[in-house]
Amino acid sequence: MIRACAARRARRAKGDAADGPGAGSGIREASGPAHKLGRMQAIQYDETGGPEVLRLVDVPVPEPEGARVRVAVRAAGVNPADWKIRRGLMPGPQFPRRAGIEIAGVVDAAGPEAAWQVGDEVIGWAEGGGYAEFALAERLVAKPAELSFLDAVAIPVAANTAGGGLAELNLEPDETLLVNGASGAVGSMAAQLARAAGVRVIGTASAANQDVVQSFGATPTTYGEGVADRVRALAPNGVDAVFDCAGHGFLDAAIELRGGTDRIITIADVSAEEKGVRFYSRPGGPLDIVAEAARLLAAEAIRLPAPARTFPLAEAAAAQRESESGHGLGKIVLITAPR
Numbered sequence: 001m002i003r004a005c006a007a008r009r010a011r012r013a014k015g016d017a018a019d020g021p022g023a024g025s026g027i028r029e030a031s032g033p034a035h036k037l038g039r040m041q042a043i044q045y046d047e048t049g050g051p052e053v054l055r056l057v058d059v060p061v062p063e064p065e066g067a068r069v070r071v072a073v074r075a076a077g078v079n080p081a082d083w084k085i086r087r088g089l090m091p092g093p094q095f096p097r098r099a100g101i102e103i104a105g106v107v108d109a110a111g112p113e114a115a116w117q118v119g120d121e122v123i124g125w126a127e128g129g130g131y132a133e134f135a136l137a138e139r140l141v142a143k144p145a146e147l148s149f150l151d152a153v154a155i156p157v158a159a160n161t162a163g164g165g166l167a168e169l170n171l172e173p174d175e176t177l178l179v180n181g182a183s184g185a186v187g188s189m190a191a192q193l194a195r196a197a198g199v200r201v202i203g204t205a206s207a208a209n210q211d212v213v214q215s216f217g218a219t220p221t222t223y224g225e226g227v228a229d230r231v232r233a234l235a236p237n238g239v240d241a242v243f244d245c246a247g248h249g250f251l252d253a254a255i256e257l258r259g260g261t262d263r264i265i266t267i268a269d270v271s272a273e274e275k276g277v278r279f280y281s282r283p284g285g286p287l288d289i290v291a292e293a294a295r296l297l298a299a300e301a302i303r304l305p306a307p308a309r310t311f312p313l314a315e316a317a318a319a320q321r322e323s324e325s326g327h328g329l330g331k332i333v334l335i336t337a338p339r
């Protein structure tokens with residue numbers, strides 16, 4: 001990564017790609033169709049509520065400043081956080097509010113201090129809305145060439161959260177980790193990263209997704225009534241840590257299995273604090289784990305639970321409805337088609 005940044009700086013010093021319309025302002029810019037139109041489509045909303053509040057709007061293409069780049073979005077990840085923010089269950093920016101935090105695409109313009117070049121393929125976090133034809137971003141890693149945009153967009157939030165959570169649990173090889181929701185975007189990443197580190201994993205999922213959890217090298221079991229007994233049967237000596245990646249009232253079983261709240265984290269259960277369990281969230285932090293997960297996925301050392309479930313940008317409401325259902329395999333992705 002350091003070498004890649006050095007190479008980009010060297011290319012920049014040579015003045016590559018500094019001949020777009022932004023030349024002279026310090027902004028390096030591609031001379032694509034966006035600049036002729038100066039407009040783009042994005043998903044926006046004016047109030048909290050159901051999926052129906054989401055609107056497709058025509059807005060100006062954003063300009064990157066400082067270390068930010070503008071990314072021509074090829075795939076926008078749909079995360080549960082998107083509909084939780086839309087419903088007002090999580091805080092969000094001011095209205096009118098753009099939706100979406102996760103993108104994969106191509107750098108289309110770069111601020112004067114950006115570490116990226118026009119044309120770089122990247123994945124990461126959008127600032128000011130990722131459900132759009134173009135998005136501003138700074139928190140990015142390189143997309144491995146072997147990965148499609150569709151597959152690559154499944155990585156940032158899942159790897160950042162799963163990798164950070166595993167580090168928090170401080171697992172040793174041969175310890176046993178229980179992952180609740182091991183068929184989901186974060187849970188499947190957590191299960192596989194833990195397996196890659198030599199940790200034994202028991203993963204919960206619906207009955208329909210037991211095979212998928214098993215394919216990650218984890219021992220599957222179903223969530224719901226009686227889960228603590230099923231886990232005890234699979235791990236008679238107990239589990240060393242619990243990573244709740246799904247919520248749905250799992251913490252009581254987790255506490256029962258651990259005999260207390262030590263080495264249990266949840267990313268999804270807001271009752272955590274009252275139970276004395278750590279609610280884990282990692283909006284920032286180093287990006288090494290995201291780059292590493294991208295490398296592992298490109299090398300087929302880890303896999304996605306299923307191919308992406310895709311929707312056109314204009315059908316963001318349907319995509320969020322699907323996310324809100326809480327089931328179904330594969331990353332939910334909005335496909336954008338820049339004009």
Ligand SMILES: NC(=O)c1ccc[n+]([C@@H]2O[C@H](COP(=O)([O-])OP(=O)(O)OC[C@H]3O[C@@H](n4cnc5c(N)ncnc54)[C@H](OP(=O)(O)O)[C@@H]3O)[C@@H](O)[C@H]2O)c1
Nearest residue numbers: 080181183184185186205206223246248267268281327328
């Ligand atoms: N705190 C943070 O920083 C952070 C970051 C990312 C995500 N999250 C949260 O983590 C959760 C998972 O996110 P995701 O993107 O992985 O979602 P996802 O891909 O939709 O996965 C949802 C998972 O929940 C499972 N599930 C559904 N009903 C369940 C139940 N009753 N009991 C146990 N598991 C159940 C699903 O299993 P089946 O499909 O097999 O039914 C699936 O494995 C969401 O609540 C999200 O908001 C938090």
